[in-house]
């Protein structure tokens with residue numbers, strides 16, 4: 046089910062109108078909607094047979110010095126999605142593109158033996174598709190990319206799938 050019109054709910058954020066989205070732009074660590082050039086997909090780089098909760102993600106990112114999870118959205122294997130940054134808040138997931146992108150991460154990306162793999166569940170695929178479609182409505186100029194597609198990306202496998210082909 047895709048919402049075609051405003052108000053649009055993306056993650057936990059209700060976007061009543063385009064004007065409202067613009068009004069949410071604050072000075073400081075916010076992007077302007079027109080600055081959002083990429084929707085960047087990541088994987089958590091955790092084994093698909095081991096749960097990695099949003100709580101663990103937040104803890105791990107905090108231990109790296111971030112205020113909270115660096116991604117805007119996190120999608121677990123059961124399709125549950127949590128939002129960790131406001132839409133236009135600058136994230137911490139793909140330097141030097143944090144000021145022109147929104148970061149989305151799915152749980153997994155490693156097979157049970159720890160090798161990079163597309164471990165998406167159907168629930169994750171569906172949730173990600175809907176999210177990308179909604180984000181593309183808000184940011185029509187933004188392009189869908191995998192972390193590994195960005196110049197200078199490390200690690201080079203993330204998100205272990207062709208994001209443009211799958212969701213573009």
Ligand SMILES: [Zn+2]
Nearest residue numbers: 087088192203
């Ligand atoms: Zn990544």
